[in-house]
Amino acid sequence: MSYKIHDFFKKSSFVSGEEIAKKLQISRVAVHKQIQKLRSQGYIIEGIRGRGYRLIPRSDGLLPLELKARLETNILGREIITLETVDSTQNFIRELAEKGAPEGTLVIALEQEAGRGRMGRKWFSPEGGLWFSILLRPPFLPKEIYKLTLLFGVAIAISLKNYGLKPSLKWPNDVLINQKKVCGILLESSLEADRVDYVIVGIGLNANFPITSLPEEIRTNSTSLYEVLNRKIDRAELLCKILKNSEYLYLNAIKEGFLPIISIWKSLSSMLGKMVEVKLLKESIRGIAIDIDEDGSLVLNENGKLKKIYSGDIQLI
Ligand code: BTN
Numbered sequence: 001m002s003y004k005i006h007d008f009f010k011k012s013s014f015v016s017g018e019e020i021a022k023k024l025q026i027s028r029v030a031v032h033k034q035i036q037k038l039r040s041q042g043y044i045i046e047g048i049r050g051r052g053y054r055l056i057p058r059s060d061g062l063l064p065l066e067l068k069a070r071l072e073t074n075i076l077g078r079e080i081i082t083l084e085t086v087d088s089t090q091n092f093i094r095e096l097a098e099k100g101a102p103e104g105t106l107v108i109a110l111e112q113e114a115g116r117g118r119m120g121r122k123w124f125s126p127e128g129g130l131w132f133s134i135l136l137r138p139p140f141l142p143k144e145i146y147k148l149t150l151l152f153g154v155a156i157a158i159s160l161k162n163y164g165l166k167p168s169l170k171w172p173n174d175v176l177i178n179q180k181k182v183c184g185i186l187l188e189s190s191l192e193a194d195r196v197d198y199v200i201v202g203i204g205l206n207a208n209f210p211i212t213s214l215p216e217e218i219r220t221n222s223t224s225l226y227e228v229l230n231r232k233i234d235r236a237e238l239l240c241k242i243l244k245n246s247e248y249l250y251l252n253a254i255k256e257g258f259l260p261i262i263s264i265w266k267s268l269s270s271m272l273g274k275m276v277e278v279k280l281l282k283e284s285i286r287g288i289a290i291d292i293d294e295d296g297s298l299v300l301n302e303n304g305k306l307k308k309i310y311s312g313d314i315q316l317i
Pocket of ligand 1: 087088089090112114115116117118119121123125130131132133173174183184185186202203204205
């Protein structure tokens with residue numbers, strides 16, 4: 001059998017550097033270099049003099065090879081990088097995108113030190129969450145990419161239904177459980193006049209941690225899967241489901257447009273037909289959220305006048 005370095009870290013028992021060197025037919029220095037490379041990919045490998053190396057399975061199945069074995073996609077997750085910590089997966093993947101990384105590249109972090117939310121907000125990303133960014137190079141016009149937020153919201157909500165949950169969607173980018181935010185989506189892009197260079201879809205899902213891991217000021221409006229299910233879930237399994245559902249909807253949107261997605265989105269919405277307040281950059285407006293338009297905007301009835309909203313924060317009143 002011809003061995004690869006990963007073969008020695010499928011279980012978490014110790015393996016000596018000497019044994020690895022012998023089986024791979026390389027020097028001990030080369031073994032050390034390969035271990036360093038694995039560590040840079042997110043593998044947490046302990047090295048103890050006299051005993052050798054062993055994998056610390058803190059990563060919960062989120063390492064590239066483990067995920068690849070379970071993924072049922074062709075595009076999303078084509079390249080996977082798992083990091084133990086990073087400032088933000090958005091920043092990390094942007095650098096890869098600028099260097100020409102392929103569509104479907106996925107960057108996961110076990111923790112983020114400076115996670116970013118919409119409108120310049122901080123996104124708290126403690127250990128146990130599902131924090132990842134996906135690189136897309138979609139064949140859409142720049143004005144259409146906005147609707148990708150709705151697409152990913154639908155894919156996440158459908159994936160969460162498998163856990164017996166009843167998620168709902170809040171325009172434009174929140175997934176809620178029991179009216180509390182469990183997941184946020186951040187879309188960042190590089191656009192040219194009439195074409196899209198790339199889009200980065202950042203997804204932050206509060207998974208396996210209690211709500212007390214988040215700062216007090218955001219606890220009232222947030223929840224986590226751990227909080228609602230009372231148990232930890234297999235994050236890798238959930239991630240694979242999300243990627244599979246997203247890819248299916250994405251390929252469909254390329255073929256047939258976004259209308260079917262918008263219609264599913266509406267059926268999952270928690271706000272349509274209700275009185276809401278929308279915080280825009282400089283003002284707030286109130287009205288009934290009556291529809292999501294074909295272009296993805298929110299249609300508000302403000303005292304009989306219809307207004308289309310393209311970005312903002314909405315709240316039930
Ligand atoms: C929001 O609701 O404001 C969007 C939150 C998006 C958070 C995710 S976590 C993974 C990726 N990296 C980041 O820094 N942000 C996104």
